[in-house]
Amino acid sequence: MQAWRDLGPEGVRIAGVCDLDEGRARTMAEEFGARAFTDPAAMLAALRPDFVDIATTPPSHRALVELCAPQVRLVICQKPIADTPNDARAMVDACDRAGAAFVIHENFRWQRPFVRMQELLLAGAIGMPRFLRLNFRHGWDVYAGQPYLATVPRLAIMDIGVHLFDLVRLFLGEARAITCETQKRNPRVEGEDAFTALTAHDGAVGVTDASFHSTLRPEPFPQTLAVLEGDRGTLELREGYRLVIHDETGRREEDVEPPVPAWGEKPWHVVQDSVLAFQRHVVAVLRGQATPQPSGADNLRTLALCLAAYRSAEIGARVSP
Ligand SMILES: NC(=O)c1ccc[n+]([C@@H]2O[C@H](COP(=O)([O-])OP(=O)(O)OC[C@H]3O[C@@H](n4cnc5c(N)ncnc54)[C@H](O)[C@@H]3O)[C@@H](O)[C@H]2O)c1
Known part of the structure; x- marks a missing residue:
């Protein structure tokens, strides 16, 4: 979230935060000046975002990617993409069908x-x-x-x-x-x-x-x-x-x-700096200046x-x- 905020001057705005845990969603949304949601479908309908950054654990990845793909230009999903090849393939197919770019947060x-x-x-x-x-x-x-x-x-x-x-x-x-x-x-x-x-x-x-x-x-x-x-x-x-x-x-x-x-x-700076670099790359993908690394x-x-x-x-x- 801090890295997305750092990319404000490059055109990024955190519009919404969604978490099934309402308290977590609200705290995070307040800190980053965004709207809080507990239902991802409601968030997509209300905000019509350009992209979503899915940072939940793997069992929820497939359903969230399938929900978001038709409604955004780009989907980011945290590693590991899924627990099974079936789920992972279905997520790739959902993004392909919707014409949404699909980037794995592999930092x-x-x-x-x-x-x-x-x-x-x-x-x-x-x-x-x-x-x-x-x-x-x-x-x-x-x-x-x-x-x-x-x-x-x-x-x-x-x-x-x-x-x-x-x-x-x-x-x-x-x-x-x-x-x-x-x-x-x-x-x-x-x-x-x-x-x-x-x-x-x-x-x-x-x-x-x-x-x-x-x-x-x-x-x-x-x-x-x-x-x-x-x-x-x-x-x-x-x-x-x-x-x-x-x-x-x-x-x-x-x-x-x-x-x-x-x-x-320190010692987290190697990870923190890599997240910023990855997210800057996502902005380049959204602008058509790069292809997903990795897709x-x-x-x-x-x-x-x-x-x-x-x-x-x-x-x-x-x-x-
Ligand atoms: N790339 C990295 O360096 C790195 C580092 C840490 C974690 N991760 C990855 O990030 C993911 C999340 O890990 P974590 O430790 O933050 O997990 P976590 O359980 O602490 O947080 C996940 C959050 O997602 C929410 N959530 C779950 N299902 C949801 C749904 N359907 N809709 C909305 N919200 C939902 C939960 O309420 C929880 O607040 C994992 O896939 C993990 O591997 C990556």
């Missing part, structure tokens, strides 16, 4: 370090990408802010794996196969809270691992660390937002730490990779997404 690819790594890769700084390692390991109490995470049967892959697999696909292209091991480390938590996945791509390999139950000092949350090796060089994203570029000429280091928004704070259709493949990871872990074998 990791909009994090400053990864935007910079993409720029360097596209500029040919390391040649063809051959290997990517992403890791997101921490011991931060994510359950304090999102208590439902402790009770969902599918946790780390659906919550963080979606972000990481989106990055894997962005850097290495589509995965032909995945092998995955999951772990339950925290006894207070229902779902898997750690996983390690190996993905096979044309000419490249990815290793992705995440844990919500690691002891590391200083606590690295919410940073993702990465190594991207190409034919001619390597990009190494280290803790503290240090990007080391290794190539034929030697080694140099860039500081890729994002700024802290006026309403933000709902693209995100079907990320969901397929997540579900293949679970299948691989269940059957103990390599799986095609």
Whole structure:
């Protein structure tokens, strides 16, 4: 919400806030000078918005997207797009039928370090990408802010794996196969809270691992660390937002730490700045100046990779997404 407010000078206005919880809707609407609703259909009818930003949990995503698509020019839906491929496909189809753009709020690819790594890769700084390692390991109490995470049967892959697999696909292209091991480390938590996945791509390999139950000092949350090796060089994203570029000429280091928004704070600034970047991108899509990154259709493949990871872990074998 703060990031949308920051985009006021670029033509964005928060017209309404809808939440089934009336108190939450009213508090948020008051803070952001908008009208409060508890019924999404009533909000659409009253405000006729250009776009909606759906930030509810996955079980409600399909119904909300199907409701909104015929009435707006663009729909944003939070990750994970849906729990099942059927629901996700129905959402993509609903937007296609209505002629509405469909963007998934997938903010990791909009994090400053990864935007910079993409720029360097596209500029040919390391040649063809051959290997990517992403890791997101921490011991931060994510359950304090999102208590439902402790009770969902599918946790780390659906919550963080979606972000990481989106990055894997962005850097290495589509995965032909995945092998995955999951772990339950925290006894207070229902779902898997750690996983390690190996993905096979044309000419490249990815290793992705995440844990919500690691002891590391200083606590690295919410940073993702990465190594991207190409034919001619390597990009190494280290803790503290240090990007080391290794190539034929030697080694140099860039500081890729994002700024802290006026309403933000460390250590969240990497996420806060990425949300602002993502939302600025949505404005460009609305103006016809960009195509969705990622679109709902693209995100079907990320969901397929997540579900293949679970299948691989269940059957103990390599799986095609
Ligand atoms: N991209 C990120 O970095 C990031 C970070 C946190 C959460 N998320 C995602 O955001 C989504 C929401 O997560 P959260 O932790 O804020 O959940 P939450 O449960 O705290 O908040 C969801 C809100 O949606 C409301 N709601 C549910 N169904 C509704 C409906 N049909 N109509 C109107 N309101 C409805 C609920 O009353 C609640 O207030 C999840 O998909 C989560 O994965 C993404």
